[in-house]
Amino acid sequence: MNSLIIILGIVIVFFIYLLFKYLSNTATTLSPVADFTKAIPTITGDNLTGATNLSYAHGIWLYVQNWDPSAQKTIFYRPNNIKLYLDQNTPTLKCDIFLANGTTQTMTITNTFALQKWVYIIISVDNQVVDCYLDGKLVISQQIPPPKQPVDSTTSPLYLGNSGTPNFSSGVAGISIGSGWSANALIFTRWTTPVDPQMAWDWYMKGNGKSKFTGLFGAYGINYSVLKDNITIINNRPLF
Secondary structure: OHHHHHHHHHHHHHHHHHHHHHHHOOEEEEEEEEEOOOOOEOEOHHHOOOOOOOEEEEEEEEEEOOOOOOOOEEEEEEOOOEEEEEOOOOOOEEEEEEEOOOOEEEEEEEOOOOOOOEEEEEEEEEOOEEEEEEOOEEEEEEEOOOEOOOOOOOOOOEEEHHHHOHHHEOOOOOEEOOOOOOEEEEEEEEEOOOOOHHHHHHHHHHOOOOOOOHHHHOOOEEOOOEEEOOEEEEOOEEOO
């Protein structure tokens, strides 16, 4: 009898833990779609749930169209907190975490970021542990010095693309005015707690509504003709 009570107690505690984990991990879509060649509205404070958390995660689908070595390539940026970007000259994906001592910790996630295909990126921060996922798979996990405590979201908004770069900011209505770069983003998400490997994989498998083969077949077409009275009326149509 006592053993049965103990087992039931363990089961109840386990389910309470799962329920707490589910309810506490709030996912918010900050931006469903973004074109980095255009001005992008600033993501203001009222959209950043858990803005002062030292544990959080961000996920984003990214498609790099063309490579311009003269352009900065910021993916997202929050002042004094986090910056995800591609190196200006090479397809190297990097993440900067701003530290309590006033310096910046730079992590190199991959030196061969894929171009012209959709890639799902998750950066998960659990205080001093940063996990980086590409297409649902953990590619790097690194312990860093104590990060800087994020301030209230009203004074520290979040920017997509190059909109957080000072010389590109219009200072009006939180809109970037300037030099973008050739990329598109979908389903930019923020979690109020870290993301574990299973969750990262599940979110990747949900997809983004776009074909993973877009970059492979997008440039292919088919040449054909429909003749009427020996006059060509249709030809050279895209296949995909």
